[in-house]
Amino acid sequence: xxxxxxxxxxxxxxxxxxxxxxxxxxxxxxxxxxxxxxxxxxxxxxxxxxxxxxxxxxxxxxxxxxxxxxxxxxxxxxxxxxxxxxxxxxxxxxxxxxxxxxxxxxxxxxxxxxxxxxxxxxxxxxxxxxxxxxxxxxxxxxxxxxxxxxxxxxxxxxxxxxxxxxxxxxxxxxxxxxxxxxxxxxxxxxxxxxxxxxxxxxxxxxxxxxxxxxxxxxxxxxxxxxxxxxxxxxxxxxxxxxxxxxxxxxxxxxxxxxxxxxxxxxxxxxxxxxxxxxxxxxxxxxxxxxxxxxxxxxxxxxxxxxxxxxx
Numbered sequence: 001x002x003x004x005x006x007x008x009x010x011x012x013x014x015x016x017x018x019x020x021x022x023x024x025x026x027x028x029x030x031x032x033x034x035x036x037x038x039x040x041x042x043x044x045x046x047x048x049x050x051x052x053x054x055x056x057x058x059x060x061x062x063x064x065x066x067x068x069x070x071x072x073x074x075x076x077x078x079x080x081x082x083x084x085x086x087x088x089x090x091x092x093x094x095x096x097x098x099x100x101x102x103x104x105x106x107x108x109x110x111x112x113x114x115x116x117x118x119x120x121x122x123x124x125x126x127x128x129x130x131x132x133x134x135x136x137x138x139x140x141x142x143x144x145x146x147x148x149x150x151x152x153x154x155x156x157x158x159x160x161x162x163x164x165x166x167x168x169x170x171x172x173x174x175x176x177x178x179x180x181x182x183x184x185x186x187x188x189x190x191x192x193x194x195x196x197x198x199x200x201x202x203x204x205x206x207x208x209x210x211x212x213x214x215x216x217x218x219x220x221x222x223x224x225x226x227x228x229x230x231x232x233x234x235x236x237x238x239x240x241x242x243x244x245x246x247x248x249x250x251x252x253x254x255x256x257x258x259x260x261x262x263x264x265x266x267x268x269x270x271x272x273x274x275x276x277x278x279x280x281x282x283x284x285x286x287x288x289x290x291x292x293x294x295x296x297x298x299x300x301x302x303x304x305x306x307x308x309x310x311x
Contacts, residue, residue, distance in 0.1 A: 031256060035268035038252040043275035045245030047118050047283050048238040049110060055235020058228035059111045062239060063103060064217040069243035070250055071210035077251065078203060085204045094195040095205045098188055099212025105184025106213065108177050116174030117286045122276040123162055123296055124178035129303050130155050131186040147305045155302035161295025162288075169292075206250070270303050 023030065045066075052062055078085065087095060112121040130152060137144045163170050196205065221227035230236045253269070277296060280286040288296065 032268055034252070035256050036271045038249050038256065039269050039271040040275040040279075041245045041249040041252070042269075043122065043272045043279050045242040045249065046113070046122055046276060047279045048242040048245065049113055050118055050280075050284055051238025052230045052235045052242065053114060055230035055232040055238070056228055057230045057235055057239060058226060059107050059114065060217055060221050060224070060227045061229045062110050062242070063107045064214065064221060064227065065239055066243045066246045067103065067106070067210050067214040067217060069240075070247045071207060071214050073247040074203065074207045074210060074251065078207060083203060085207065087205060087208065090195060091205050091208075094191075095208040096212040097195075098192060098205075099209040100216055101184055101188050101191070102209055103213035103216045105181045105188065107181075107217075108184055109181030112174045112177035112181065114174070115171035115177070117169050117280060117288075118284065119273070119277040119280045119286060119288060119296075120163060120169060120292075121174060121178045123273045123299055124159065124175055125182045125185070126270070126273050126303060127155060127159065127179070127299070128182040128185045128189070131182060132189050135186060135190060151302040151305050155299050158295045158298025158300075158302060162292050162299060163295070164289065164292050210250075270300060273300055273303075 025031070049062060077083075109121065109125050112124070116124075133148050134152065137148070163175055196202075230239055273296065277288060277293075281288075
């Protein structure tokens with residue numbers, strides 16, 4: 001196929017973004033490596049939040065900074081790419097609703113980090129594929145396969161072992177907040193599939209979702225007055241680093257979903273709990289015992305076999 005060139009009349013060279021999406025679509029291994037890197041960036045962002053908490057930051061401040069930074073970054077990308085901010089009539093109210101849910105589940109997940117090690121919170125949060133499959137099965141949208149029938153009890157057993165209820169790392173509050181975040185993200189996934197029309201470019205509505213989440217966090221902060229920012233340079237570095245990771249990962253996952261579809265994205269993103277355990281060990285010095293590691297392996301295996309087959 002001849003290469004499109006800008007100096008040929010009537011032909012326009014593809015944009016770098018479209019070229020990269022095409023490259024991902026043509027090379028599955030490259031797409032897998034790209035997504036594995038994206039999952040690692042997500043895990044790094046969650047790990048760096050620990051420094052902000054240790055420096056006196058509160059959950060509201062963390063959600064506010066991360067969503068505001070991500071919304072601003074995505075807004076700049078949309079402006080540079082001259083992408084029109086056009087939403088369908090349904091998206092005009094559904095996107096803000098998803099923004100409120102996004103701010104809620106993010107806050108719940110990060111609240112869990114106040115009480116439990118990051119790796120355990122991320123692992124608990126990553127039970128959302130199981131909750132999603134369970135809701136779809138109960139509602140009759142999907143049938144209960146043998147793999148999923150095995151995955152649910154396997155994940156429950158693995159989570160019990162990983163959390164090590166009798167150990168010093170376990171926190172009932174931390175586990176409850178992380179599970180609440182998983183349920184919130186389950187609601188986002190299910191409602192998004194029902195409310196949003198299928199389209200290739202999800203960036204405009206994602207921008208509205210992030211902007212709404214940021215505005216909601218700012219409003220709650222003003223009403224309660226309980227917004228606490230980091231008190232040390234290391235805490236601010238951790239918070240801003242986490243926000244940067246969130247922006248990069250969100251942008252990358254949108255690109256990957258447009259190139260290879262959400263199903264393969266969901267499968268490869270299971271790398272995040274593993275990356276989280278490795279990064280928290282390397283950066284924070286958090287250690288999981290042999291039983292906890294075995295439980296984490298069971299949860300990750302359950303999440304993987306619960307994924308829908310590749311179409």
